[in-house]
Amino acid sequence: MRYVDEFRDPELGRVLATEILAAVEPGRHYKFMEVCGGHTHSIYKYGVDDLLPENVELVHGPGCPVCVIPMGRVDDGIAIARQAGVIFTCFGDMMRVPGSAGSLLEAKAEGADIRMVYSPLDALRIAKQNPDREVVFFAIGFETTAPSTALTLKRAKAEGVANFSCMCSHVTIVPPLRALLDSPDLRLDGFVGPGHVSTVVGARPFEFIPADYGKPIVVAGFEPLDILQAIRMILAQLAEGRCEVENQYSRVVPYEGNPRALEVMAEVFELRPHFEWRGLGFISQSGLKLSDAYADLDAELRFSVPGVRVADPKACQCGEVLKGVIKPWECKVFGTACTPERPIGTCMVSSEGACAAYYNFGRFAREREVV
């Protein structure tokens, strides 16, 4: 398969692993964060970590869009979905995310009209097909998904689809990275930067990481060779005393991003003063809401929502996992009370969640294999 097979070549993988082994300083421990949940999934699906030297540790960042949605937002969604005449739509992963009194999937089983969609455009189509019903789209995701929501809202407005609205829970990637870098809990040596977010925002927004914090970052693709090459590039920066933003994923990511996507996002969205992240708490200017020009399509203004902050279950350590402070298998309920079939925390729900990746690919507290 073009654009895929050539980035899964085992021989090239061994060459890169050998180069990485040659690049590390014996006795030094390297800790790199892969920001994106897609990277976490690939690393454990393809066993990338098994190809790394013992002293190169990968920790998992907050880049899984489902994982960072707090319980209170799920409760708000369920409250809208239960209202008479509403068709509530969301991405499949969101259906199983636990709120304080169950998930959207459970609310659907109890009679709410909740439908899974692959795109916000599908939700708009449902609205056009059901003019006598109110159709709400639960918008989640980082800058990768936000343009799709923005274009859908523009289309709804242009076509006068009055029974469509959006519960906007989009988030942005830079504020949580800055919060993590400011946290005393974590010492990182570099970042594997998010690939798909960067197709929209470009690599430039990450320049604060080397400039303000003195850490290298390499924006990377999602195939095993992409990730190995990105790690080799970070190690090269460290060895040469460089500290900058590099773009390993240049076949997809323009350094300046997608100006048209940024323009439509700026028109449809504005930053919230603060937004709650699951496990991370409130982070300033990290969430998006609809701009004044699109306020008539804002489901939170159209419907009554509880808007109550709900604490995570005490047993759940998603916050520590999302900050890279602990590994998933170090959580007290990992693989016992919390499994993909019956998740307690969001990190066990989505395929991009670190806990689900560890669980599904059998990455428990086993000994590392020495390359």
Next chain:
Amino acid sequence: MRVERIDDARGLALCAAEDGSKSTVEIALVSVEPGDRVLVHAGVALTELSTA
């Protein structure tokens, strides 16, 4: 996905995945022609894939 046909009036394209499955994709954010390959996320083409 590979762009197969473009509907300029609606800003949509018919795109084919490697497995042959086809879907309608919003192309307002990219400048593409039939035969181009695009990265699609949530029904929207975000970028054209470079062969470089």
